[in-house]
Structure formats: structure tokens, C-alpha cells
Amino acid sequence: MTHSSSADQHPAHAPGVPITTVIGDGQLARMMHSAAIELGQSIRLLAGAPHASAAQVVSDCLIGDYTNLADLRQAAAGATALTFDHEHVPTECLHKLIAEGVNVQPGPEALIYAQDKLLMRQKLREIGAPVPPFAAINCEQDIRDFAEAVSGEVCLKACRGGYDGHGVWFPSTPDEAAALVTKLRAQETPLMAEKKVPLTRELSTMVARRPSGEVRAWPVVESVQSEGICAEAVAPAPGLSPELSRRAQDLAVRIAEELGVTGVLAVELFEYLDEANQPSIAVNELAMRPHNTGHWTQDGCVTSQFEQHLRAVNDQPLGATSMLAPVTVMANVLGGANDPAMPMSQRMMEVWRRFPEAKIHLYGKTHRPGRKIGHVNVSGDDVATTRENARLAADFLVHAEWADGMEI
């Protein structure tokens, strides 16, 4: 008997089907693989390490460096499309791959706006999309001027590399802001500042777009952040007026089109009260890939964001985005301060015993405080109960006890 290796005997892909190379080895790539399997396809992975979330389960897995052109080239060989589970591949590498004939989706002209928060805001302002006041910050004077212009409501951001609350600061005084700028500039961190929005809540609108133009939007969700990390998504966003919902979807479609995004685009939005005290929206961040606020689609929609992304980057017709239940809530499983003694498989059993309707998704990741290790989707008829149940389930997976005090 032989242990099949993907390098030799293991063909990994049926003849004649799209082969999508995914750069990155996290849970997004992992969940693209399970979607691909159902479509009779599979993905080829460029992973950083063999134990990474997606590398565990993908048979055609290359271990390499996503900033190395030779590795990218090898991963792309023979693929129908190359896409990403993160936005950190250097655009100069992507330009070279394209020149060599690789079908990169989304392309570097779009991706640059997901990589650089300043360029993104400049572009959005240019196309007339609503963004909070912002400025490039190169020195202390820049931040002092900006703080004055926005009455001290300053949010400082690293232009590149931030995620999940990393690379975002809220200095409370101009002096504190200036000191921060000096420190970060000394580390050569490119910076920008944005007016802190007095938001009522955060929303997220996701769309998928094909290179040939078709776009489809999912229902707008409310996303709840905890310490800069998405903790929860509620679909559809409770109490959102049809008019504002439509405006958010139209905005996301327009951004996808104007920026030339292909695949899945997440537009994270602030909802705030405008001068007339009416709910309005402004863009917070963009992500050009499946996104945490879209995980609910796996169990709550006809077409999940992972299947849709694969279809979109291969320029295949997009799937229906209608919901399967009145409400679906996604609650993240974020590593707690400590990892309880109860094994995760036992925690899953307790959750399933109490909530047979809970859809648990885990990423094959070990515990680290604050780390995204999974999520739970629960569908139901009303927001309050569904939200409560999703929260209880996710919380149990973290803490191995019921937040409402129920005995195990």
C-alpha cells in the first residue's frame, strides 16, 4: 500500500474542470476548498506551512512564500484562475504573472485599493463614494492640522498591513496623536488619519463580480465588532430601511465596478446619523475576497460566498443570493484568555446537544487568545432568539460553559 502524495500519483483535479490557485492558507482558503469539492473541482494552494488551516485539507498543496515570484509562478502553472485568501501579495509580482499569461482575479489594479487604505479613500472620494474626512499623515504637523479640522475626533491608521484591529489607533489628544505619529514614522509605517465617525452601528455589504461584468449582492448585514474584531453578523441587518439597504448594495456594486474588483468584495460600512438626523452610511474598509461578515451565507443563503468567489474568479454565472431563513446569525469563535480543559470535540457535542440547529464551522486551528478559530451559524425566525442562541453556542465553544448559567 502506498500513502498517496499529491506530487506524484495524486492527480488532485478531474480533467477539464477549472483549477483555482489560492494564495494563502487560512480558513478562507479552507472553506473555498470545501465549496470547490462540491462543484467537482478542487483548489491548488500556495501555503506558508503544512499545518496551516487550509494546508491540512487540500490535496494539491504547495509550501512556499507568497512574496516570492518563483513560488507564485509554480502555484499558478496550469490554473484557470489565481486568487487569494488575503491581500498581501506584492502587486509587482502579480503584474509579472499577468504578463506571463496568468489569470489573476482580482487583478493588482483593484487589489491595490484593498492593500493601501489611503489610496482606497482617495479613489472612493474620486468616484463620489461616501467616506469620512481623511488625510495622509507624514509628520506631526499633519496630524495636528487634521485633529484641528475634525475637532479632535481622530482615528490614525497604518495604510498597509492592518487587520482585526491591528494598525488602528484612537489617540485622545493632539499631543498623544503627534507622539504616536513620530514613533510610527520612525518605524517607516505609512500613515493616514480619518475622522472618528459617531457611528450607530457597523454594516457590511458583500457583492461578487465577474470579469465579464455580472454582479450580485447579498443582503446587507449588521456586523458587531469586539476590540476591533468581528464578533457577530446578523442577516439581514435588523431594522435597516429598504431604501438604505438598497443604497448600501448599490454603493458596493458601484465600488466593485469602478475599482474593477472581481470575485467577492466586502464593503464594511459605518451607519451614522447625518445632519438631518437620518441614518446614513460611509465606507469603513474594503476586502477583496470572502470576508468574515459573509460566513453566514454558508448556511443562510442559496449560494455561499466561497462558492460564489470561485464562480466569479473563473467568470462563471453567479448564483442566487436569496436567504434560506428569515434570520441567520453568525457568531465568531475567538480564542479566550485561556483554553479550557474540556476538549473542543466535547464542547462541540455540548453545543449540538443544546442546539441541534447550530452549524459549527472550525478551522483546524489551535488556541491563541483572540484568534479566530471558528464560527457558528444559526438560522431562525426572529432576531433576538437567533442571536442569543448563536452567541451562546459560540461562547460555549470558547469557554466550555454556558453564558446564561445553564448546567452542562
Add this chain to the structure above:
Amino acid sequence: MTHSSSADQHPAHAPGVPITTVIGDGQLARMMHSAAIELGQSIRLLAGAPHASAAQVVSDCLIGDYTNLADLRQAAAGATALTFDHEHVPTECLHKLIAEGVNVQPGPEALIYAQDKLLMRQKLREIGAPVPPFAAINCEQDIRDFAEAVSGEVCLKACRGGYDGHGVWFPSTPDEAAALVTKLRAQETPLMAEKKVPLTRELSTMVARRPSGEVRAWPVVESVQSEGICAEAVAPAPGLSPELSRRAQDLAVRIAEELGVTGVLAVELFEYLDEANQPSIAVNELAMRPHNTGHWTQDGCVTSQFEQHLRAVNDQPLGATSMLAPVTVMANVLGGANDPAMPMSQRMMEVWRRFPEAKIHLYGKTHRPGRKIGHVNVSGDDVATTRENARLAADFLVHAEWADGMEI
């Protein structure tokens, strides 16, 4: 850069999660893998060939022979449970594995009834489950006697190894039946005969059962056969009375319990009119694994049969089996007489263009006439439209043209 091989660097399984060994390499194992990935798990496969449906996509894949104890033993090492995508593993091997401490689910005491059609009927009769009149057939006289007893309405079956219409014969005269028996007995085929039921239609009831006893049933479906192969499943079975539906589910639960089945059990049923001209049911066949008539659960139920099977064989609490839409129809994609020139990926695109709600599942298999290469699930509000759309979609994937004459 290295091409990761599951044998060496590729760990394939996150620490502390169940590892389910699956014997067999077909689409059922393939779809178990995508379900496992979402649970933060993965499967270990014992495949016959590296290009097989499941072997393409499973990273931890052993190539070996499921009738060879050493291969089975190696595949089982370290797994939390060992299960199957077919019923053909010799029970003597399974007994040996169990003696060595392997957790085989379902166990050989149950599996024997899925392997041997005569033993199955004897057992079902013993527990009072409704089965058509049957007899063991060892010689010409046996079949002549049986034919006389059932007024010539004879169905002859090989006790072992039949599937998808293979191993089933409908001789039209006693002489023809006798000649068939002589021929088959000369090939040492163990035989049984069953009274041909004047059925009104076929139904299928699926349940999952854990070793510790929990059982859950899915809604009863109508299954439509074409030349002995399942062509379509409609959930829930149209026009089935709540009383008969309940009776079918109770029957399946009782069979699972009495036969000690664990994992998913499919009970294929005949619906016929009894002496009082009332619809009634009798058992046709059993399968102790996910089943073609349960593929609709992937898109039509809270918990798919593949996830449920993994949970059941690992003795984890079972998931909700409620439906996500009023109707879900599964239509099989069976290889046609010829494979059209249009590539399958193009056919998928045409189907998606017309039916954005169609869920296409393909198995990574190449064309062969009559071969199951995929299925399509469509959910909707009414049976007629949903059925028509699912049929059109599956038919297009086979023939590359619309059965209703629509232009491409």
C-alpha cells in the same frame, strides 16, 4: 518550495479532533470530506486508485485494497472511527479490526444485512417489518415453486453485490426464470426471489443513529428510478399522508435500532395499494451509509446526510433535520449514451445562467454511459416547477441541450 505530501510534512488533521477513516473512494466519501472540513476535521481515505472521486480531494489518502486486512489496519490506525462509502468490506476483516480495538461504525453485525439481501429480508420478517414475500433460491425447483406461489410475479435477485439495477432480473415466465437460475447458480451467484410488488411509487426514508442510541429521521422522499438507477428524489414525498409518512419514519427508526445500525441508514420503500386499496409500504432495500436519495439534504436541510453521518459514527449529538424550503428536488446527472462536445464546465455555466438557484454537485468523474457523475439540487415553493427545473438542469449537464427546446 516543496510540493506537500500527505505522507510526510502534511499533518492533515488538527490536533484533538475526530479522525474518521472512510473505506472507499467514491462520491460519498468525497462529500463526507467537504462536510468534515467545515467541522474542523478531515477524513482519512482508503482509496483503490489515486484518480478516484474522493482520492482527488482528500489530503490524507492511502491507496490500497479494502479486502486486505493489512491495508484496512493501516487506514484505521489512530482514527476515532472507521466507516464506509460502500458495503463491500468483508465482515471477517471488520471483526478482526474490532478485536484490535478499532471503532467500526456501522459494525459487521449490522452491515451483514446490507451486504446480503436474503439475510436482510429474513431479519426484517423476524422483527415484523413489512417485506414482500420472498424465498431463498438454490435450484430450478425453488424458483418454479416460488413463481407458482406468487402467480408468476417474480423478481430474482443476487443476494450479494448488486447495485443500481445490477443483480436484479424480472423473468417473464417460469421457464425463463428456471433457465436464469441454472445459469446464475453455475456462476455460484447466491440467489433469492421476491414477489414483484405492483408499486405505485418508490419512497425513501433516511435516519441517522448514534452508537449510544440517539436517532433522527429526515423527511420521507419520493424517489424516481430509471432503469434501476435513482434518477430523482423529491422532498418531501408529494401527497404522502402524515400518517404514512410517520409510519415510514417509525419503520426506519425501528430497523436502525433492531439491526444495530449506526451512521446513516437509507430504507428504500415500495408504496403500493393494499387489499383495502389504501396506500401502504414495504421495504425494498437497505443501505448503511449516505445514500443517493439523501443528496437533497445538502441544500434542503439544516443538516446534510454527510455531516450527520460523521457525527453519528463518532457518537456526537445529531443535527436538526428540518427543511430549508417547502420543496427540494435532487436530479441525478447520469452519463448519456455519448459525451457531448461542449465541455462540462461550459454546461455548468449554461445551467447557472438559466437557473441561478441550481446547486450543482459534481464528483470529478469522467463520462461513461449511465455513470453517476453528479447531481443537481433545486429548492422552491411548488413541486411541479422545482421538479421541472431540477430535471432540466441535470438533463442539460448530460446532453448539453435543453430538454424543453430552449435555445442556448
